[in-house]
Amino acid sequence: MARVDNSCLKTVVAPLERLKLEYIVRGEQKHLLELIKTIAVTQGLRGFWKGNLVNILRTAPFKAVNFCAFDTYRKQLLRLSGNEETTNVERFVAGAAAGVTATVMCLPLDTVRTKLVARGGEALGGVVGAFQHVIRTEGFFSLYKGLVPSILSMAPAAAVFYGVYDILKSAYLHSPEGRKRILYMKQQGAELNAFDQLELGPVRTLLHGAIAGACAEAATYPFEVIRRQLQLQGRASKLSSLATCAKIIEHGGVPALYAGLIPSLLQVLPSASISYFVYEFMKIVLKVE
Structure with a gap:
């Protein structure tokens, strides 16, 4: 389910991801508008989609594993606790565990993408060539460089992402307006289309997803910067x-830990909101509890 929207979505927001990596990976100092102009002049429009293929290959399974793992861990925690409803602590724990699971499974593709976007990445010969180059020159386990900061970043990021959304969703459903909506949905039953069956409604689903994504990104962004730098290091400079x-x-001072945060947030807002919307929508279409 979570894979349905990712290819198109990542392609649409790829220019924002490219701008973020310019600040993190290449240490770009230009202002955002100046950087956009530089890429357009030197590389053309295609330059904004550099590394997009491997990003799609990484993100599709990453999102799928994340959403699936979160629901699985949350249900298991609920079963173990015996509570009628998931607690906030359980939501954050399930989110963190889901983030760690997806990170361990998908980090090699992220490492390869970082290599392709870095200076000299054009000479690696694409995704396959980059994989071969990294394994040949640095060894297989170098694909997992930055695993510790990745986990340190993804665990709290996923905890905040899933936890905040779930808390916002629960708060709405327990509000008078939310109870009224749930009652209406039960009364109408099968007469409602898939969009009307969204518990939060289309707009609120998008809004809550965007809020959750922004909170997660801002809270853990320095770990992302450190991870990218670790992935660029060779053996001699490790x-x-x-x-x-x-x-x-x-x-660069403390602000350097937040280099590229603005384009990253601009990317995350639509990405997180649409991801949650499609996820909730497809659960209804596929009749997943």
């Missing part, structure tokens, strides 16, 4: 996560 963080701050 530093620990803490040393990499210190180096980033030394060269």
Whole structure:
């Protein structure tokens, strides 16, 4: 279900992802509008979609594993606790566990994408060539460089992403307006179309998804910057996560840990909202409890 929207969605927001990586991976110092103009002049429109294929290959299974794992972990925690409804703690724990699961499974593709976007990535010969180059020159396990900061980043990010959405959803459904909507849906039953069967309604589903995505991105963005820098390091210049963080701050100060945050948020808002909308919609279409 979660894979349905990702290819089109990632292609649409790929220019924002490209801009974010320019700040993180290449240490770009230009203002956002100036950077957009530079890429357009030097690489043309196609430059904004550089690395998009591998991003789609990474994101589709990543999102699918994330959503599936979250529902699985949440149901298991609910069963173990014996509660009638998932608690906020269980929501955050299930989200964190889902993020870790997806990260471990999909990190190699993310590492390859980082290599392709970095300087000299054009010479690697695409996705397959980049895989071969990394394994040949740095070894198989180098595909998991940055695993620790990735987990440290994804665990709280997924916890916030799923936790905030679930809390907002639960708060609405327990409100007078939410109870009225649920009652209406029960009375109408099968007469409602799939859009009208959304518990939050289309607009609120999109809005809550966007809020959850923005909260998760802003809360954990420095880990993303550190992870990208670790993925670029060769054997000779390999530093620990803490040393990499210190180096980033030394060269650019604390704001350097948030380099590219604005284009990242612009990307996350539609991505998170549409992801949740499609996820909720497809659960209704496929009649998944």
